[in-house]
Amino acid sequence: MDRMGAFTGTAGLQRAGTLVACLMFALLAIGSGADRATYFNPAGADNVPGVFAVQAVIQQSRRELTVGNKALARVLAEKAVRLAPIDPASTALLGGSRLALGDTAGADKAFRVAGQMGWRAALTQIYWMDRAMATGDQRVAAMRLDALLRQDPTMVGERVLMGALESTEAGRAALVERLQAQPGWLSYYANPVDDIPAEASLARADVLNGLARRGQRLGCAGAGPLTRNLIAQGLTVPAYDFWLAHCPEHGPGLVADPSFAQLQVHQSNSPFEWAIVGDSDVSVNLEPGAAGRPNQLVIASSASFVRTVMVQMVMAQPGTYRLSWRALSSDGQVSNRVVANLSCTAKGPVWLPASLDQRSGRSFATARADGSCAGSWLSLALLPGTDSVTLDGIALEKIG
Numbered sequence: 352m353d354r355m356g357a358f359t360g361t362a363g364l365q366r367a368g369t370l371v372a373c374l375m376f377a378l379l380a381i382g383s384g385a386d387r388a389t390y391f392n393p394a395g396a397d398n399v400p401g402v403f404a405v406q407a408v409i410q411q412s413r414r415e416l417t418v419g420n421k422a423l424a425r426v427l428a429e430k431a432v433r434l435a436p437i438d439p440a441s442t443a444l445l446g447g448s449r450l451a452l453g454d455t456a457g458a459d460k461a462f463r464v465a466g467q468m469g470w471r472a473a474l475t476q477i478y479w480m481d482r483a484m485a486t487g488d489q490r491v492a493a494m495r496l497d498a499l500l501r502q503d504p505t506m507v508g509e510r511v512l513m514g515a516l517e518s519t520e521a522g523r524a525a526l527v528e529r530l531q532a533q534p535g536w537l538s539y540y541a542n543p544v545d546d547i548p549a550e551a552s553l554a555r556a557d558v559l560n561g562l563a564r565r566g567q568r569l570g571c572a573g574a575g576p577l578t579r580n581l582i583a584q585g586l587t588v589p590a591y592d593f594w595l596a597h598c599p600e601h602g603p604g605l606v607a608d609p610s611f612a613q614l615q616v617h618q619s620n621s622p623f624e625w626a627i628v629g630d631s632d633v634s635v636n637l638e639p640g641a642a643g644r645p646n647q648l649v650i651a652s653s654a655s656f657v658r659t660v661m662v663q664m665v666m667a668q669p670g671t672y673r674l675s676w677r678a679l680s681s682d683g684q685v686s687n688r689v690v691a692n693l694s695c696t697a698k699g700p701v702w703l704p705a706s707l708d709q710r711s712g713r714s715f716a717t718a719r720a721d722g723s724c725a726g727s728w729l730s731l732a733l734l735p736g737t738d739s740v741t742l743d744g745i746a747l748e749k750i751g
Contacts, residue, residue, distance in 0.1 A: 405431070405434050405435045405438065408427055408430050408431045408434060408441075409431045409435075409438070409440050409441055409444060411427050412424050412425075412427035412428045412430075412431055412441075412444045412448065413444060415427060416428075416444065416447055416448055416451060421448055421451040421452050422452065424444070424447075424448040424451070425445070425448035425449060425451075425452060427444075428441060428444040428445040428447075428448045429445060431444060431445075432445055437468060438468075439465045439468035439469045439470075439471060439472045439475060440472045442461050442462075442464050442465035442468065442472075442475075443461070443462065443465040443472035443473075443474040443475045443478075444474065445461040445465075446458045446459075446460075446461030446462040446465055446474065446475070446478060447474045447478075449461060450478070458478070462474075462475055462478045462479065466479060470495075470498055471502065473499055473502070473503070476495045476496075476498050476499045477495075477499065477512070479491075479495050480492045480495035480496055480499070480515070481515075483495060484515050484516075489516060489519065489521045489522045489524070489525040490525050490528070492515065492516060492522070492525065493516055493522070493525035493526055493528065493529045494529065496512065496513075496515075496516060496526075496529070497529040497534060497536075499512075500534065500536035500539075501534055501535060501536060504535055504536035504538075504539040505539065507536055507539045507540050508547075510547065510548075510551060513551070514551065514554075517551065517554035517555070517558065518554070523554065523557055523558045523561065524561065526558045527558055527561035527562050527565070530558070530559075530562050530567075531562065531565060531567060533567070538573070540555060540558075540559075541555070541559060541569055541573055541574070541576065541577055542576040542577070543555065543576060543577060543580050547580075549584045549585075549586060552577065552580050552581050552584055552586065553581075553586065553589060555577060556577060556581060556589055556590075556592075556593040559574075559577070559593065559596075559597070560592070560593060560596045563596040563597050564596075568596070568597045568598075568599075569597040570597060570598065571597070571598035571600070571601070571613065571620045571621070571624070572620050573597065574593065574594055574596075574597035574598050574620070574621065575620035575621045577593065578590050578593055578594045578620075578621040578622075578623065579621055579622070581593065582621075582622060582664075582726070587664075587666075587724075587725035587726040588666075588725055590621075590623075591623060591666050591726070594621055594623045598620070598621075598623075598624075600613060601613060601623070601624055604746075604747075605665050605666070605667060605672075605747040605748070605749075606663065606665060606729065606745055606746060606747050607623055607624050607625070607663060607665075608624055608625060609645070609744070609745050609746060610640075610645030610646055610743070611625070611637060611645065611646040611647070611648060611743070612645070612646060614627075614637055614646070614648075616635055616636075616637055622663070622664040622726070623663065623664055623665075624663060625661050625662075625663050626661065626662050626663065627660070627661050628658075628659045628660060628661060628662060630654075630658055630659075632652055632653050632654035632658055633650065633651070633652045633654070633658050633660060633733065634650065634651045634652075634739075635648055635649075635650050635660060635661075636648070636649045636650075637649075638741075640743065644743070645743055645744070646743070647741050647742065647743045648660075648661075648741070648742045648743065649739050649740070649741050649742075650733055650739065650740050650741075650742060651733075651738070651739040651740070652733045652735065652736070654735060655735050656735060657690065657702065657732050657733070657734050657735070658732055658733055659697075659700075659730055659731070659732045660731050660732055660733050660742075661730070661731050662697045662728055662729065662730045662731075663728070663729045664726040664727070664728055664729075665693070665726065665727055665728075665729050665747060666725070666726055666727075667693065667720040667727045667747070667749075668720065668722070668749070669720050669721060669722035670719070670720060670749050670750075671717065671718070671719055671749070671750050672693060672717070672718045672719070672720065672747055672748060672749050672750060673715060673716075673717060673718075673746075673747070673748050673750045674691050674693060674703070674715070674716045674717070674718050674729075674746070674747050675713050675714060675715045675716075675744070675745070675746045675747075675748075676689060676691065676713065676714055676731070676742060676743070676744055676745045676746070677711070677712050677713045677714070677742070677743050677744040678712075678714060678740050678741065678742050679712060679740065679741045680738055680739075680740060680741075681738040681739050681740075681741075682738075685707055685709055685712045686740050687705070687707055687714065687734075688733055688734040688735075688736050688740050689714065689731060689732070689733060689734075689740060689742055690702035690703065690705065690716075690731070690732050690733075690734060691703055691705070691716055691718075691729070691730065691731045691732070692718070692728075692729075692730050692732075693718035693719075693720065693727050693728070693729055693730075693747070694727060694728060694730075695723055695724035695727060695728065696728060697728035697730055700728070700730050702732060703716035703717070703718055704716065713744065717750075718747075729747065731745070
């Protein structure tokens with residue numbers, strides 16, 4: 352408005368000046384807008400007028416480099432440098448295209464210039480990360496990787512990039528050092544949404560366990576995704592070690608959270624805590640125990656056959672175990688409607704015979720772990736009946 356208001360001659364001059372100013376502004380907006388749009392749509396770079404083609408040429412160069420047209424990528428990168436000599440992206444692309452063509456000396460020169468202009472260009476960070484790894488300086492390499500991931504946390508899925516540091520003990524220690532600052536990519540690193548190989552899962556667990564040893568735990572919810580990932584890959588023992596490192600509040604016993612203090616009725620963080628088996632025939636309610644007693648589950652079933660209520664994976668070594676629990680009917684009498692099992696599968700278990708101790712109100716069953724699986728499933732179910740049952744005091748003890 353200030354620029355338009357400056358044209359204060361005759362009415363004709365004012366209208367002409369206003370029109371020119373509006374056209375110039377519109378032209379600039381359209382040109383620069385089309386230029387910026389190529390960042391998200393590189394295919395449109397060919398249609399951007401040359402005077403505005405800063406990002407357009409950069410995107411064209413990046414596109415050609417991506418598809419392997421190295422020589423054309425270098426020509427476009429050189430053009431980008433002429434158009435935007437202080438843009439670190441143009442110089443980084445020049446370095447990248449030179450490197451792709453085997454001109455290592457020229458690439459190094461370009462990347463040194465790009466580095467002096469700032470480190471936001473991913474190619475520049477990757478180049479200097481690689482140089483740091485080549486000289487055995489994992490600390491600097493981790494710093495470069497940290498800068499990359501702070502800009503784009505999804506790059507934790509790039510195995511070549513991550514594996515450079517994760518594959519060595521010194522590299523993993525350097526990653527722990529960077530993660531102590533709680534960067535935004537930590538949650539991406541701890542939550543592997545992509546399929547990653549077993550060795551990568553183990554490497555991540557080792558890095559995050561190093562973080563836990565320094566007093567920075569992910570917590571039960573934060574440790575859940577990688578724990579499930581490890582179990583799915585058959586790495587049950589490392590999964591359990593990782594879970595304990597980040598979720599110690601479930602207690603040191605064979606049965607985690609026996610008093611249901613951490614129970615989430617509608618979800619569980621990992622197989623190493625109680626999971627309520629959802630079923631329309633079964634209702635489960637968590638209630639605080641009376642007079643300082645632990646929490647209780649009030650369960651009921653309308654089914655005419657036995658229904659599994661809850662499961663948990665436990666790390667039972669081969670041997671004989673005594674499994675016990677307390678179940679009371681709605682009138683406070685000892686109930687025999689709860690049954691249990693310990694086996695390598697949570698599906699279709701054979702329920703163990705149990706004996707009742709009327710004095711303590713506890714039920715006891717004998718179970719065996721034969722060592723055929725690293726983690727055994729502890730399952731509890733409810734037999735048919737009309738009233739509700741209160742359940743608490745679940746315990747598992749090795750007896751032989």
